[in-house]
Amino acid sequence: MHQETWLIYKSVKTNTEVRLPLYLLFEGKGIEVLNKYQDDLADFFKLRDNSNVNKELLIIAKLSGLNKRISFHTARHTNATLLIYSGVNITTVQKLLGHKSVKTTQVYTNIMDITIVRDLEKSKNNRKVSYM
Numbered sequence: 001m002h003q004e005t006w007l008i009y010k011s012v013k014t015n016t017e018v019r020l021p022l023y024l025l026f027e028g029k030g031i032e033v034l035n036k037y038q039d040d041l042a043d044f045f046k047l048r049d050n051s052n053v054n055k056e057l058l059i060i061a062k063l064s065g066l067n068k069r070i071s072f073h074t075a076r077h078t079n080a081t082l083l084i085y086s087g088v089n090i091t092t093v094q095k096l097l098g099h100k101s102v103k104t105t106q107v108y109t110n111i112m113d114i115t116i117v118r119d120l121e122k123s124k125n126n127r128k129v130s131y132m
């Protein structure tokens with residue numbers, strides 16, 4: 001299979017096309033997974049409803065000793081936040097999430113603003129720092 005394979009699908013909620021470069025996902029393991037299930041791709045990429053995915057995520061969390069309620073939405077939110085924290089352009093995150101408007105994605109930048117304020121307040125309490 002070609003190195004530059006993309007997973008292309010329509011977002012169920014917004015009907016927006018989402019394009020994911022499989023060769024760049026999961027440290028290149030996206031292609032390995034695709035190759036492994038190549039004969040059963042229809043079953044592998046069959047969309048499941050969120051309630052079933054959430055039940056499976058709760059089982060995984062419990063098995064891993066994570067005592068938090070996680071969901072598909074939580075994972076999506078965490079992924080978007082981590083991408084923005086690591087410097088990924090907000091329009092790229094918008095496209096990956098399938099948001100029609102960048103305003104929807106900007107919710108995640110508000111989290112960054114809260115973190116900035118919290119961290120600066122923490123720093124201010126620990127020592128006097130002059131800011132430009």
